[in-house]
Amino acid sequence: MNQTGIPDIIVGRLPKYLRALQNMTSGGIVKTSSQELGNYLGISAAQIRKDLSQFGEFGKQGTGYSVPVLIQELQRILKVDRVWDMALVGAGDLGHAIARYQGFIDCGFVIKLVFDADPQKIGQPLGTFVIQDIADLVTAVQASNIEVAMITVPPQAAQSVADLLVKAGIKAILNYAPVTLNVPGDVHVQHIDPVIHLQHMTYYLE
Amino acid sequence: MNQTGIPDIIVGRLPKYLRALQNMTSGGIVKTSSQELGNYLGISAAQIRKDLSQFGEFGKQGTGYSVPVLIQELQRILKVDRVWDMALVGAGDLGHAIARYQGFIDCGFVIKLVFDADPQKIGQPLGTFVIQDIADLVTAVQASNIEVAMITVPPQAAQSVADLLVKAGIKAILNYAPVTLNVPGDVHVQHIDPVIHLQHMTYYLE
Numbered sequence: 001m002n003q004t005g006i007p008d009i010i011v012g013r014l015p016k017y018l019r020a021l022q023n024m025t026s027g028g029i030v031k032t033s034s035q036e037l038g039n040y041l042g043i044s045a046a047q048i049r050k051d052l053s054q055f056g057e058f059g060k061q062g063t064g065y066s067v068p069v070l071i072q073e074l075q076r077i078l079k080v081d082r083v084w085d086m087a088l089v090g091a092g093d094l095g096h097a098i099a100r101y102q103g104f105i106d107c108g109f110v111i112k113l114v115f116d117a118d119p120q121k122i123g124q125p126l127g128t129f130v131i132q133d134i135a136d137l138v139t140a141v142q143a144s145n146i147e148v149a150m151i152t153v154p155p156q157a158a159q160s161v162a163d164l165l166v167k168a169g170i171k172a173i174l175n176y177a178p179v180t181l182n183v184p185g186d187v188h189v190q191h192i193d194p195v196i197h198l199q200h201m202t203y204y205l206e
Numbered sequence: 207m208n209q210t211g212i213p214d215i216i217v218g219r220l221p222k223y224l225r226a227l228q229n230m231t232s233g234g235i236v237k238t239s240s241q242e243l244g245n246y247l248g249i250s251a252a253q254i255r256k257d258l259s260q261f262g263e264f265g266k267q268g269t270g271y272s273v274p275v276l277i278q279e280l281q282r283i284l285k286v287d288r289v290w291d292m293a294l295v296g297a298g299d300l301g302h303a304i305a306r307y308q309g310f311i312d313c314g315f316v317i318k319l320v321f322d323a324d325p326q327k328i329g330q331p332l333g334t335f336v337i338q339d340i341a342d343l344v345t346a347v348q349a350s351n352i353e354v355a356m357i358t359v360p361p362q363a364a365q366s367v368a369d370l371l372v373k374a375g376i377k378a379i380l381n382y383a384p385v386t387l388n389v390p391g392d393v394h395v396q397h398i399d400p401v402i403h404l405q406h407m408t409y410y411l412e
Contacts, residue, residue: 007248007250008248009248009249011406011409011410012406014405014406014409015401015402015403015405015406016402018405019399019401019402023386042213042214042215043215044213077409078405078406078408078409079408079409079411080405080408084404084408092303093299093300093302093303093306094299094300094303096299097298097299097300097303097358098400100299101384101400102361102384103384103399103400103401104400104401104404106384107401107404107405109401109404147411148404148407148408148411150400152303155308171410171411172404172407172408172410172411174400174403174404174407178307178308178309178312180229188407188410188411190403190404190406190407191403192398192400192403193225193309194304194307194309194310194356194380194398195221195225195309195310195313195315196221196222196225197221197380197396197397197398198290198310198313198315198354198378198380198396199220199221199224199284199286199313200217200218200220200221200284200396201354201378201380201394201396202284202285202286202290202354202378203217203220203283203284203285204217204377204378204394205285205353205354205377205378205394
């Protein structure tokens with residue numbers, strides 16, 4: 001739950017609806033229904049209608065949803081109708097891959113600061129950035145107004161990095177390290193956990 | 207839906223329950239309840255009880271669940287009480303990071319084959335593997351009995367790689383490229399989409 005009283009599990013489905021609608025747009029589809037969206041996502045039409053009804057009235061009975069209008073509404077609700085600057089901590093292989101990841105840029109997530117603890121990496125370029133010393137993280141993030149960060153450090157370093165990010169005022173952390181982070185209640189953490197996805201699929205294998 | 211008639215959205219929650227229970231075990235917890243598990247995951251206790259009841263009777267009314275027993279049952283249901291060999295296609299920064307990712311090894315997912323199309327990379331070592339020519343993918347995968355693969359190639363190459371994997375008999379693909387893949391109905395695809403997680407969190411930011 002959150003201040004608006006809408007369960008987090010429903011909030012978490014909205015980006016999936018948005019992604020599906022954006023894929024439809026790319027395919028030239030301008031009208032859809034909860035049934036079609038449900039088939040696309042493996043979610044029931046009733047669930048989709050119920051989820052969306054928490055946020056307002058987006059479709060007309062019998063005529064379905066306008067894809068571009070629903071995209072716009074979801075972007076507004078999720079606050080992604082703007083650019084979000086981000087900090088990246090961990091300039092290893094994964095950090096390098098993420099700094100170049102086209103999927104972030106396409107959706108308005110822009111890396112602005114990159115940190116590492118390795119003296120060999122500090123001062124080196126990573127794409128268009130210069131890797132900064134993690135010792136300067138709190139000062140640099142506080143000066144930047146950035147609220148979103150990604151952690152791509154080894155598992156044993158992830159909690160201490162999270163502590164620094166919290167101290168710097170970061171409110172949303174995308175954690176790639178395979179560990180659970182402890183953060184204050186007002187800081188949001190999402191975990192990129194590829195094993196969850198693999199285990200979902202092995203269920204179906206022989 | 208699938209052959210067993212259990213909706214995919216329920217199957218997809220089981221790995222999350224398993225992960226939460228494994229974290230509890232690490233913390234020394236041996237008994238839990240649907241309420242506690244629900245609080246941990248932001249899912250209602252009723253939902254958890256309903257999901258688990260699809261697969262059998264795992265807890266006693268009033269006494270809750272044995273954490274190790276429920277872990278064992280979920281591992282059996284998800285078929286992760288065994289080792290799964292995997293193929294990795296794309297030996298760039300992300301491929302390198304993934305080849306070293308401790309989270310896979312800890313959960314019985316073991317990379318056995320690595321492919322790339324770049325002549326500079328073919329024949330080079332990646333950790334304990336030698337990077338193989340993607341031209342040999344179909345033959346090598348068919349000879350290996352591998353059913354699970356990961357795609358870490360640039361977006362424009364992802365569909366043609368998926369086509370090769372399908373031809374080789376792969377039945378489960380974890381796709382890191384920010385594109386939607388078209389595969390036959392009997393091939394499962396999961397997409398690692400970090401933007402979905404970021405958009406989930408920005409909802410809560412000011």
